[in-house]
Amino acid sequence: MSLDAHLVALIEVIAPELGATLTVEPIYRRSGMLRFAGGAVLFFRNNSLNINVAGNARMAADKSYLSSFLAGMGFRTLPEIAVARRDVRHGEISPALLADVLAFAAGNDWRVIVKPNALSQGRGVRLTQGRDALLAAVHETLALDRVCVVQQFCAMPEYRIVVLDGQVLQAYRRQRLTVTGDGRSTVAELAARKIAAVTGARNESGGAALLAATESIRAARGGAMSDVVAAGEDLAVADIGNLSAGGEATDVLDNLNPHWQALACELASRCGLLLCGVDIFIADIGDPSSDYRVIELNSAPGLDDYLLSGGAQRERVKQLYRQVLVTAERTMAAAAKA
Numbered sequence: 001m002s003l004d005a006h007l008v009a010l011i012e013v014i015a016p017e018l019g020a021t022l023t024v025e026p027i028y029r030r031s032g033m034l035r036f037a038g039g040a041v042l043f044f045r046n047n048s049l050n051i052n053v054a055g056n057a058r059m060a061a062d063k064s065y066l067s068s069f070l071a072g073m074g075f076r077t078l079p080e081i082a083v084a085r086r087d088v089r090h091g092e093i094s095p096a097l098l099a100d101v102l103a104f105a106a107g108n109d110w111r112v113i114v115k116p117n118a119l120s121q122g123r124g125v126r127l128t129q130g131r132d133a134l135l136a137a138v139h140e141t142l143a144l145d146r147v148c149v150v151q152q153f154c155a156m157p158e159y160r161i162v163v164l165d166g167q168v169l170q171a172y173r174r175q176r177l178t179v180t181g182d183g184r185s186t187v188a189e190l191a192a193r194k195i196a197a198v199t200g201a202r203n204e205s206g207g208a209a210l211l212a213a214t215e216s217i218r219a220a221r222g223g224a225m226s227d228v229v230a231a232g233e234d235l236a237v238a239d240i241g242n243l244s245a246g247g248e249a250t251d252v253l254d255n256l257n258p259h260w261q262a263l264a265c266e267l268a269s270r271c272g273l274l275l276c277g278v279d280i281f282i283a284d285i286g287d288p289s290s291d292y293r294v295i296e297l298n299s300a301p302g303l304d305d306y307l308l309s310g311g312a313q314r315e316r317v318k319q320l321y322r323q324v325l326v327t328a329e330r331t332m333a334a335a336a337k338a
Helices: 003-017 054-061 063-072 095-107 131-142 187-201 207-220 258-270 310-337
Strands: 021-024 031-035 041-045 080-084 111-116 126-129 147-152 158-164 167-175 178-180 234-236 248-251 275-282 292-298
Touching: 003 021, 003 031, 003 310, 041 310, 054 063, 054 292, 063 080, 063 147, 063 292, 080 095, 080 131, 095 131, 095 147, 111 131, 126 131, 126 207, 131 147, 158 258, 158 310, 167 258, 167 310, 178 187, 187 207, 258 275, 258 292
Parallel strands: none
Antiparallel strands: 021 031, 031 041, 080 147, 111 126, 111 147, 158 167, 158 275, 167 248, 178 234, 275 292
16 A cells, blocks of 8 residues: 555544544645544644654654764764755865765775655665765755765664554564576566566555666666576665665564664654654664664654555554554643643
């Protein structure tokens, strides 16, 4: 189920169950106002159902600032350096900052993640290797967002842990879109089949854009889409594991050590987020003493369940959003009485 396309439809079903009234913007039907029985009002827009305090949600959306605050609180984050549009004059990064960026990248063997500071769903995020690729990515990112973040690459497994009011709702591992060779098919053929399978299972569009991104990444790595992948060889054809970028999800909730569940809840609580998607690298989710790095927090995480399909998926997603709306109503009612 595509959250962007079906959130309104889901809330239309949930609202009567909660005794709430839903008003939907009539032209595009992407935004709405939910009025609960007690009078509290919750707005949502596009695929964003945000029940958090506005200031805290805005801070969570600013990746660079939030990383700095989290590090100051004692959480482990990834080293990074930011470049803003104001740092660029006549197409050139200011010399002092450029020297710092290049030194940072060189100190990480030129393998760094370049990403927009305030965009979501993996948009514009890429892995670069080499000076020219790095600088090109920085300038392209600044065309998308006012701040570009250059971050240390991390090879630890990546997870999304969704927290609601101090409890973990979901936990899954995110893995980059990967194809397995058969000794006959080209990268293009394997990628096209895999992307069709992934988007089809999720009832999503965007396969053409994912394939184009795969071609771009392949070219940046010095490979060709016409290359034949050896039988049994696994080849990652994406830079990131975001599900919106074709990444694949594996449920890990039953294997997640209570320590990591508590850490995710603490991160959400310390940042004042009632609903929070914690994106985090963890070396071993079964080991409470394992190394970790917080990537970022998402104040309006999508709750699509990519591990199910058809009616089971829709019912599971409905129940997740029902929990969120019940929590939002209770919290707003308590705030009104305070």
